[in-house]
Amino acid sequence: MEGEVGQAVVRFERDYPGRGPPEARAFLVDDLILVRMRNDLTPAEHRLAACAEAGRGRDLINQWSRCTIGHGVERLSG
Numbered sequence: 001m002e003g004e005v006g007q008a009v010v011r012f013e014r015d016y017p018g019r020g021p022p023e024a025r026a027f028l029v030d031d032l033i034l035v036r037m038r039n040d041l042t043p044a045e046h047r048l049a050a051c052a053e054a055g056r057g058r059d060l061i062n063q064w065s066r067c068t069i070g071h072g073v074e075r076l077s078g
Contacts, residue, residue, distance in 0.1 A: 002026040009035050 005026035013020035021037035041049070041061070048057035 002028055005033060006035060009037065013037070013040070 002025070005028075006024040009024045009026065010020045013024075019042065021040040023038045025036050027034045027036070045061055049061055051057065
């Protein structure tokens with residue numbers, strides 16, 4: 001089941017925001033699903049995270065990710 005969840009996350013990332021990680025791995029722990037994505041950031045996002053003042057770039061990337069995932073969850077759950 002973990003493999004199916006990881007593949008679904010990759011498909012979602014490619015379909016919804018238009019890009020996706022080359023690798024995602026899901027872990028099921030009791031009632032929690034944890035998905036680790038590798039190499040998910042674009043080169044521009046890497047530069048933003050590295051050079052923005054006091055972590056602001058990282059915060060912007062996280063905010064965008066939460067918003068994108070929130071819209072995807074709404075779409076999937078109806």
